[in-house]
Amino acid sequence: MAQHFLLSSQAKTLTLAKVARMSAEEAYDTFRLIRWVKTAGEPVCPICGGVECYTFTTRKLFKCKACQKQFSVTSGTIFASRKLPIRDYLLAIAIFVNGAKGYAALQLSRDLGVAYQTAFVLSHKLREAVAAEQMVKEQLSGHVEVDGAYFGGHVRPENRKEDRKDRRRAENQTGKRRVVVVMRERQGRTMPLVFKSEAVSVPVIFNHVRHDATVYADEATHWDALHARFLTKRINHQEAYSTDEACTNQAESFFSRLRRAEIGIHHHISGKYLSAYASEMAWREDNRRISNGEQYLATTAAALNHPVSRIWKGYWQRQKSQQGI
Structure with missing residues (x-):
């Protein structure tokens, strides 16, 4: 009997330990290489597309020579205005792709040591990024x-039989x-x-x-x-x-x-x-038939190529304002 792909060594090319052991500098370099893969990690201005940039020595920022705007490795991406270390985002992506049937926000919050709200929004940002890759413009064929x-x-059924309603009917939905x-x-x-x-x-x-x-x-x-x-x-x-x-x-x-x-x-x-x-x-x-390492790289690339989320940026702040809190 042939071995299932998920049980084979080809399916497991990335471990969480490898990502967790990254130094802050290694995680930063990984982000740079994945985001600006066409320029081998050299920064490209997300505002005007300029490739000639100044690099700050005291902060991890760049300044475009053309439009004079400052930006970071996550500016203009779904991780813009981030508060977590870059390594935590890479670890979150690795955890996310390893969940073959999905991954709960509560469990992710415990793994990363962050609030549930943070994990919930982060999970949805990753979903939005991969969904943008999924919804291709070409029509399906074949x-x-x-x-x-x-x-x-x-619709929860009532306890007593005489109180129960037909849940299939529209008026009981x-x-x-x-x-x-x-x-x-x-x-x-x-x-x-x-x-x-x-x-x-x-x-x-x-x-x-x-x-x-x-x-x-x-x-x-x-x-x-x-x-x-x-x-x-x-x-x-x-x-x-x-x-x-x-x-x-x-x-x-x-x-x-x-x-x-x-x-x-x-x-x-x-x-x-x-x-x-x-x-x-x-x-x-x-x-499902590519390794978790390839899924990790694809998800990271999708997130870094996706613009700032208009749904999830400031999600909980909007929820509080709508509730009058």
Whole structure:
């Protein structure tokens, strides 16, 4: 029997001990090399793109000769206005990618010795960075599987049988339940999107999948509209999960990973952040056959190439002001 990739030595090329033992200077040099890889670590102004810069000897800052602006190795990135040491960010990234089914913010806060709020925002910043890499502009092509699954909006049943209501009916729902619709190329990319229902996702699928692709879906009636645009093959799950003609097993594999993250790692995913968690799981699913060292470098590069987050910068300060605290 062949060994699973995650159990092989090829999957483990990075250890947390190696990152934790980095000196402050080694961590700083690593950030420089990953951020400015095209110039071999030489600074490039994030404001005007100038490559001629002064280097301060007393502080780790640069000054652009063209626009005269000062910047650091994290300026203009998702780590802008940082408060933690650079080594802690590298360690957080290594911990994040090692979580095959995701990583809880509470556990990350204990690992790094920081407040839960800090770990929560840092985790979401990393999700935003990898999601930007995941949501490519090119349309999906080839053989594309389409399916949807509902998450969140749990309605707790009443204790006594006579007090219980049919939780499947719309009037007994909380309004928080959302469906994740995934479009997944076979042996290719995974693109998840969040909607209130599967039916409203059809026009979006038209925009994200090439018209010459072959689409696979189940027998839900709202997927009937796919026949007007694509060569569509359907599978009736009441009869079989897979046939020679069609299956949606790759889409179901993605939902399995997301469901395990929700139940086993995070225990609860808020509807407004469901898209972030879905994009993270899509990234993990697409990169499950590369080593953790490659995942670490890819995530660090994505974070250092991603602009300042307009959602997560000052998140807790905005929450407090909205609550009048």
